[in-house]
Amino acid sequence: MPRTQKNDNFIDKSFTVMADIILKVLPTNKRSKEAFAYYRDGMSAQADGEYAEALDNYEEALKLEDDPNDRSYVIYNMGLIHASNGEHDRALKLYNEALELNPQMPQALNNIAVIYHYKGEKTKEDGDSEGAEDFFDRAADYWKQAISLAPNNYIEAQNWMQNTGRGG
Structure with a gap:
């Protein structure tokens, strides 16, 4: 049915x-x-x-x-x-595929950033602060792109970037 x-x-x-x-x-x-x-x-x-x-x-x-x-x-x-x-890796691949077809998709950029931030937190918990910073920097890069497309969205991400010195 x-x-x-x-x-x-x-x-x-x-x-x-x-x-x-x-x-x-x-x-x-x-x-x-x-x-x-x-x-x-x-x-x-x-x-x-x-x-x-x-x-x-x-x-x-x-x-x-x-x-x-x-x-x-x-x-x-x-x-x-x-x-x-x-x-998460499969999701990242799909979000990137979606962005190849439609670069004006802030929600995909945001979701990629969320995954990288999550990976950063997990890596930090595992004691690899340098690896965590790499993930956090990647998250910030994607959030910057998402915010440029949707400036009034992602306020939490903007605050996080500002509080961690990653711009915002």
Whole structure:
């Protein structure tokens, strides 16, 4: 049964109804509409914590979607799943793929920075302060890029950079 027929959550139903309306009126080809339907179902599954189902839908969307900007969001969402599962290296790879397709994606830059910051904290806990500083510097570089694209976002990151002397 398609996910669109089994959502019980009001917000999910509202999203699905709006997405279906957009699909019907969107002046695009059938292939793109199919890709969007898989993407929509992937987002719904992801919101429900059904990560395997979400990834399957995203993979199907990528097979059909040709638009680089749209592909970047599918890949970005795949990165979110891998990051939430603790698969940080896989998430980094996906976020970077998304950025190759859409360099104007501050959320991907932010998520890369968050992972590098996390790796810095872990490395510091392991007693490698020099390695930790390298990760922290990388995090700051990505946060600077994210902030340049979305100046009013990432206030916590700006404060961290300022407090650690990394600019901000």
